[in-house]
Amino acid sequence: MLHFPVLLEESVDFLIQNIDGSFIDGTFGRGGHSKSILKKISSKASLYAFDKDPEAVKFAANFKEKNFQIFHDSFKNFHRYFDKESIDGIIYDLGTCSTHFDNSQRGFSLNKDGPLDMRFDNTKGTPLSEWINKAKKEEIIEILYKYGDEKHAKFVANAIDKERKGKPITKTIQLANIIKNNFPDKKKKIHPATKSFQAFRIYINNELEEFESSLRVTKKILKKNGVVVTIAFHSLEDNVIKNFFKPSLKLFPKDIPLNNVEERSFRCIAKKIRPSDDEIEKNNRSRSAIMRVFQKT
Numbered sequence: 306m307l308h309f310p311v312l313l314e315e316s317v318d319f320l321i322q323n324i325d326g327s328f329i330d331g332t333f334g335r336g337g338h339s340k341s342i343l344k345k346i347s348s349k350a351s352l353y354a355f356d357k358d359p360e361a362v363k364f365a366a367n368f369k370e371k372n373f374q375i376f377h378d379s380f381k382n383f384h385r386y387f388d389k390e391s392i393d394g395i396i397y398d399l400g401t402c403s404t405h406f407d408n409s410q411r412g413f414s415l416n417k418d419g420p421l422d423m424r425f426d427n428t429k430g431t432p433l434s435e436w437i438n439k440a441k442k443e444e445i446i447e448i449l450y451k452y453g454d455e456k457h458a459k460f461v462a463n464a465i466d467k468e469r470k471g472k473p474i475t476k477t478i479q480l481a482n483i484i485k486n487n488f489p490d491k492k493k494k495i496h497p498a499t500k501s502f503q504a505f506r507i508y509i510n511n512e513l514e515e516f517e518s519s520l521r522v523t524k525k526i527l528k529k530n531g532v533v534v535t536i537a538f539h540s541l542e543d544n545v546i547k548n549f550f551k552p553s554l555k556l557f558p559k560d561i562p563l564n565n566v567e568e569r570s571f572r573c574i575a576k577k578i579r580p581s582d583d584e585i586e587k588n589n590r591s592r593s594a595i596m597r598v599f600q601k602t
């Protein structure tokens with residue numbers, strides 16, 4: 306299954322305030338947003354895309370436009386490629402692509418058996434299997450609470466600890482079953498390992514820290530009046546956005562002159578936009594999406 310871009314029209318409309326500008330798609334994925342941006346910008350404009358995932362970068366070879374360039378790197382490293390105040394708009398569509406779950410070999414899916422990896426960039430870093438067999442039990446508990454809000458973190462960590470003393474945990478279904486078979490709440494509607502898988506994925510990819518450092522870089526490389534569009538899929542991501550842009554969160558209508566909000570680095574021009582019922586019906590993954598848009602003042 307291909308990845309369906311979320312809040313496509315709305316996000317790209319906010320992003321492109323100047324059709325001749327320079328833009329960054331920080332999370333290329335399968336290029337849903339990039340494709341739409343390229344259709345709307347002029348041939349004088351540029352689009353630079355980033356993704357940590359080598360498969361996403363490979364897919365970008367299908368994009369033949371001369372004003373498009375892909376970088377295999379984390380969005381936390383924008384400053385290595387761009388000068389201060391050189392970019393007109395940046396979009397982040399956070400989290401995973403559907404394609405990550407479709408490919409069992411990437412280790413994201415709790416329903417498809419494969420190596421327990423979960424790295425967006427599987428050319429470097431530590432796969433989950435390596436960490437989960439060595440980490441202290443207390444560390445596992447902390448990750449489950451912090452990134453999964455898993456109230457049964459202790460049960461899950463104890464079960465993992467017991468299993469790994471017998472044999473190493475190396476496969477996705479093995480981990481999903483360890484959690485399922487030991488989970489105290491038997492009435493759960495979602496798979497009992499869902500929150501744990503989310504927590505481990507966020508930890509292994511250092512997702513929230515990299516996003517936070519990327520926002521700091523974004524603040525520097527954006528031109529005055531430049532725009533940041535963020536699409537978050539859970540409260541942890543949305544909290545990073547809300548904390549970073551805290552002073553700017555009050556919504557300012559577009560027609561308020563910028564000199565009225567000088568004390569802020571950004572102003573919020575779109576607050577908590579959610580997909581329509583129609584979009585959610587067509588693409589269930591979009592149901593938790595929250596879009597926010599900020600403009601540099």
Ligand SMILES: C[S@@+](CC[C@H](N)C(=O)[O-])C[C@H]1O[C@@H](n2cnc3c(N)ncnc32)[C@H](O)[C@@H]1O
Nearest residue numbers: 310332334335336337338356357358379380398
């Ligand atoms: C939701 S998908 C983006 C989908 C894309 N907008 C589309 O329409 O096809 C998120 C992408 O961000 C990538 N990603 C996650 N963390 C990243 C980071 N720190 N730097 C760059 N890319 C990252 C993932 O590999 C994934 O491909």
